[in-house]
Amino acid sequence: FEVGPRRVACADATSADGLCLQLREVAFDAQGLRVGEPGEFAPFGGSIEGYTHTEGTRNIIRVKQFQSDATPPGGVKVLDLVVESELVPE
Helix, strand or coil: EEEEECEEECCCCCCCCCCEEEEECCCCCCCCECCCCCCCCEEEEECCCCCCCCCCCCEEEEEEEEECCCCCCCCCCEEEEEEEEEEECC
């Protein structure tokens, strides 16, 4: 996923401040090169275990997703690797 540099207000935020991460899927080939064009950012109200967002920083992250009857809808996302980080000026 690519995590946008700024959080946005959203209705399904799990944070106390009512802000959500902005996420979009990014694809890579077997050699680790980006393929295709990512879609638009969408608000993500959940959390990614092990990931702490720093306002103003854009990240490409690899997550593992787990689904079971005991997990919330959409499963549990766990940070596996921070692939890229970039400080984005306002």
